[in-house]
Amino acid sequence: MSLALDTPASPVAAMRPRALRAFLRNPAGVISLGFLLVLFAMALAAPTLYPEDPLSMVARPFLWPGQNPAYPLGTDSLGRDVAAGVVWGARISLLVGFSAMALGVTLGLVVGSLAGYFGGRVDDVLVKVIEIFQTPPNFVLLVVLVAIAQPSVSTVIFAIAAVTWPTTARLMRAEFRALRSKDFVVAARGLGYGHARIIVREILPNALPPLIVTSSVLVATAILMESALSFLGLSDPNVVSWGSMIGAGRELLRTAWFLSAVPGVAIVLTVLALNLLGDALNDALNPRVSGAR
Amino acid sequence: MKAGPVDASSPLLDVRDLTIAFGDTVRVRDLSFSVREAETVAIVGESGSGKSLTGLALMRLLPRSARIAGGAMAFMGRDLAVIDEPELRRLRGREIAMIFQEPMTSLNPVLTIGAQIAEVVTLHEGLSRSAARRRAIELLDRVRVPDPARRVDDYPHRLSGGMRQRVMIAMAVACGPRLLIADEPTTALDVTIQAQVLDLLDGLRRDLSMGLILVTHDLGVVGQWADRVVVMYAGTKVEEAPPGPVFADPRHPYTAGLLAASPRVGGGRSYRSGPLPEIPGNIASAVDEAGCSFAPRCPHAIASCRLARPPLVRVGEDRVAACPVVNVAEPAP
Numbered sequence: 001m002s003l004a005l006d007t008p009a010s011p012v013a014a015m016r017p018r019a020l021r022a023f024l025r026n027p028a029g030v031i032s033l034g035f036l037l038v039l040f041a042m043a044l045a046a047p048t049l050y051p052e053d054p055l056s057m058v059a060r061p062f063l064w065p066g067q068n069p070a071y072p073l074g075t076d077s078l079g080r081d082v083a084a085g086v087v088w089g090a091r092i093s094l095l096v097g098f099s100a101m102a103l104g105v106t107l108g109l110v111v112g113s114l115a116g117y118f119g120g121r122v123d124d125v126l127v128k129v130i131e132i133f134q135t136p137p138n139f140v141l142l143v144v145l146v147a148i149a150q151p152s153v154s155t156v157i158f159a160i161a162a163v164t165w166p167t168t169a170r171l172m173r174a175e176f177r178a179l180r181s182k183d184f185v186v187a188a189r190g191l192g193y194g195h196a197r198i199i200v201r202e203i204l205p206n207a208l209p210p211l212i213v214t215s216s217v218l219v220a221t222a223i224l225m226e227s228a229l230s231f232l233g234l235s236d237p238n239v240v241s242w243g244s245m246i247g248a249g250r251e252l253l254r255t256a257w258f259l260s261a262v263p264g265v266a267i268v269l270t271v272l273a274l275n276l277l278g279d280a281l282n283d284a285l286n287p288r289v290s291g292a293r
Numbered sequence: 294m295k296a297g298p299v300d301a302s303s304p305l306l307d308v309r310d311l312t313i314a315f316g317d318t319v320r321v322r323d324l325s326f327s328v329r330e331a332e333t334v335a336i337v338g339e340s341g342s343g344k345s346l347t348g349l350a351l352m353r354l355l356p357r358s359a360r361i362a363g364g365a366m367a368f369m370g371r372d373l374a375v376i377d378e379p380e381l382r383r384l385r386g387r388e389i390a391m392i393f394q395e396p397m398t399s400l401n402p403v404l405t406i407g408a409q410i411a412e413v414v415t416l417h418e419g420l421s422r423s424a425a426r427r428r429a430i431e432l433l434d435r436v437r438v439p440d441p442a443r444r445v446d447d448y449p450h451r452l453s454g455g456m457r458q459r460v461m462i463a464m465a466v467a468c469g470p471r472l473l474i475a476d477e478p479t480t481a482l483d484v485t486i487q488a489q490v491l492d493l494l495d496g497l498r499r500d501l502s503m504g505l506i507l508v509t510h511d512l513g514v515v516g517q518w519a520d521r522v523v524v525m526y527a528g529t530k531v532e533e534a535p536p537g538p539v540f541a542d543p544r545h546p547y548t549a550g551l552l553a554a555s556p557r558v559g560g561g562r563s564y565r566s567g568p569l570p571e572i573p574g575n576i577a578s579a580v581d582e583a584g585c586s587f588a589p590r591c592p593h594a595i596a597s598c599r600l601a602r603p604p605l606v607r608v609g610e611d612r613v614a615a616c617p618v619v620n621v622a623e624p625a626p
Contacts, residue, residue: 183398190352191413191464192386201412205403 022284029280032273039270043090050084054240058084065258076245076259077252085240086266092241093223093270096157100222103161105215108168113207115169116176117199127173130166138163142225143234152236156229160222171214175207209285213278220274227267242267304329305504306351306472311364311374313346313355313528319362321346321528328472328504333495335507335519335536337551341576343528344508345394348474350374351506352391353381369471387417390465394477396457400449406433406460407445413467432463436493455486459493466497472504473497479514491518512555516540521611524548527576527586530605534612544614546591547572585615593618 023029042049052058057079058071065074065082073082115126133141145159179185180203188202227243229235235244242263249259304327313321321343328334336344349355351366351373366373369388371380393399401409410432411425420428426445433441436459449457458478465473475494479487495518498505507519515522516536524532524545532545543549550572574590584599585591591598595618605613608620 183393183395184401186354187391187393187399187461187464188401190354190385190391192382192384192416193412194382197412197416201404202401206401 019284023280026280026283028276029284032276032280035269035273036277039090039273040094042087043094046087046091049087050081052081052084054084054088055080055238062256064256065262073262074256074258076248077256082245082259082262085245086242086263088240089242089245089263089266090270092153092239093226093267096153096160096226096241097219097223097274099157100160100164100226101215101218103157104163104165104218104222105168105211107161108165108170109172109211111165112169112172112174113176113199113204116173117180117195117203119177119180123173126169130169130173133162133166139225139228142229143232146229146234151234153239156226156235160225163225164218164221167218168211168214171210172207175210176203179203179206209281212285213282216274216278216281220271220278223267223274224271305332305368306506307365307367308347308351309365309367311347311350311366312362313343313350313359314362315359319528320359321350323364324525324528324530325364326523326530326533328506330471330504331498331502333498333505333507333518333520334523335509335515335521336523336525337509337512337515338525339510339551339576341527342525344510344525345476347525348391348476348506348508351472351474352385352389354391386413386465386470387468388470389472389474390468390470391474391476392458392461392465392478394480396454396461396481399461400457402449405446405448406452407447410445410460410464410467413464417468428467429463432467433460435497436460436463436466437489438463454482455490458482458486458490462490462493462497466501466503469501470503472506474506474508476508477510478507480509480511487514494518512540512552524551529586529602529615531587531616532612532614533605534609534614538609538612544608544612544620545587545616546593546619547587548614550590 058081059068059075059079061075061077061079063071063075065072067074071081071083073086075081076085111126111130115123115130136144142159142163145162146156149155149159176199185198185202188198193202226235226241227246230241230243231247231250233244233247235241237244245263246260246267249256249263252259306328308327309325311321311324312319324343324347326334326336336347338344346355346359350361351368353361353373355361361374364374368384371384373381373384373389376384400406404412407426407429410429411420411422414420414428415422415425430441430445433444438444438456438459444452444456449460452460458481462478473494478494479490482490491514494505494507497503507514509515519536522532522534522536522539523530524539524547526547532539532543532548534544539548540552543552550570553570554572556569572590584597584601585594585603588594588598593616598618603615603617605615606617606620608614614620
């Protein structure tokens with residue numbers, strides 16, 4: 001689909017000058033974006049920064065941060081490097097966060113747009129399906145899904161996507177419902193456009209701004225869910241993640257609190273950055289907030 | 294040539310007894326009219342008369358709650374009332390097109406006007422992207438958008454209402470339709486722009502020899518641009534005639550009232566000569582009336598008007614009207 005990237009017709013391009021200016025005026029958004037880019041770079045460079053397996057024992061256990069310059073964030077009860085864990089953990093968090101979001105948003109977009117555009121019986125059926133996924137508490141459903149499947153990074157991604165897609169589906173359904181009766185959609189029907197063309201070319205570009213905003217918040221949600229799962233020991237035991245580091249450090253909370261605090265701060269900062277980025281994008285892409293179009 | 298052999302005597306579009314209903318409420322009843330090639334037919338009436346519904350029904354773009362409850366719409370050997378969705382999609386935009394009242398909202402706000410025009414020709418004529426773009430520029434030039442090569446990459450919000458309506462017209466005529474339906478095309482525009490847009494439509498009608506249905510409430514537009522006028526009241530046709538005779542000698546009390554209620558420049562009227570005459574009552578009182586739907590507001594109404602719907606009768610050369618009272622009292626010369 002060449003829709004969003006290479007045509008000058010992309011909605012992001014349509015709003016580019018105004019939206020970009022609005023975005024750049026927002027310090028919280030710019031700082032968040034910068035933080036996330038650094039985090040990405042760090043995650044990508046992990047094999048170079050810490051070629052050693054982050055699960056291997058490299059030094060004396062319970063080195064406090066700053067005690068040994070070679071291990072700036074200290075070591076845990078087994079003598080593993082906490083800094084290496086944080087950097088490698090970023091890979092897992094970002095991988096799970098973005099993959100789960102991409103999967104969930106795609107599914108939600110397809111279901112939501114079909115339900116919203118066609119309405120009627122299609123809508124009735126799809127809304128029931130959405131409700132089935134929304135009825136059990138999110139996290140309970142997530143734990144059940146992961147427990148049934150073999151815990152691995154990919155099953156965690158699928159499970160998180162399965163739990164979060166209804167959010168996108170409901171949002172897109174509402175957008176498509178509102179947009180399908182707009183004059184330009186009626187005009188498009190009058191020009192002989194089929195349903196697929198109207199959904200993809202006419203309505204979707206108009207529904208993208210809220211979708212982009214939700215996506216950034218969904219990444220944060222997915223990261224939190226993955227952390228919670230690995231804290232409970234329900235995630236892949238063979239990889240380091242921020243959640244599993246907190247889980248391992250929780251019994252030593254009174255003697256070596258930094259073991260939980262360091263990855264905890266990483267989660268807080270990342271989730272905060274994603275939420276602030278979402279807010280900034282919302283302000284920049286929403287014409288009602290950033291001034292007349 | 295996309296159009297089949299068209300017999301000069303057979304009309305391009307022939308609407309017979311069209312009935313449109315919302316649930317059980319009939320909003321257009323037994324409407325018949327026809328449009329010949331290169332002919333402009335104006336459908337006139339006040340809000341709620343069913344004139345816009347008629348236009349939408351021809352495109353089969355009625356709102357979900359409305360349906361075509363009866364009648365036929367013969368167009369190029371097909372009945373528009375019954376053809377299926379794929380066939381409809383082939384006709385729309387290619388053989389029959391429509392422009393709407395609101396140019397401000399009828400264009401997609403996030404696509405450039407060039408992309409929107411190109412989309413039409415890509416779909417119906419399978420042009421490549423660069424060819425479609427060239428066509429878009431040609432079409433913008435044809436609808437007299439200044440500096441089309443630069444304008445083609447503009448987004449709708451950069452254009453004035455008149456320019457946007459020209460873009461809508463460019464999209465509608467992009468594939469050379471046989472029939473164009475213009476639903477109040479100038480109502481949302483400045484008076485100075487109105488004439489330009491109507492001139493443009495009239496020129497395109499001549500060049501493409503397409504039939505033009507002009508849905509309007511503006512009698513000034515009718516007098517200048519229409520070949521024939523269909524006056525609608527509460528969903529029924531009350532009079533049909535060429536514009537000259539209609540203005541000179543209306544044969545239905547509603548048409549007469551409509552004309553009396555329209556100010557005319559040069560007619561010697563000013564606000565000092567008192568208020569404009571108006572038609573008492575409103576159109577809502579006419580729904581489900583057993584007899585003539587205009588009877589509750591009609592100065593000439595007699596008892597029999599309320600009993601049976603008066604039929605359309607020939608009242609002269611090429612004209613019909615649905616009022617036995619007026620036409621008996623003043624027989625056709």
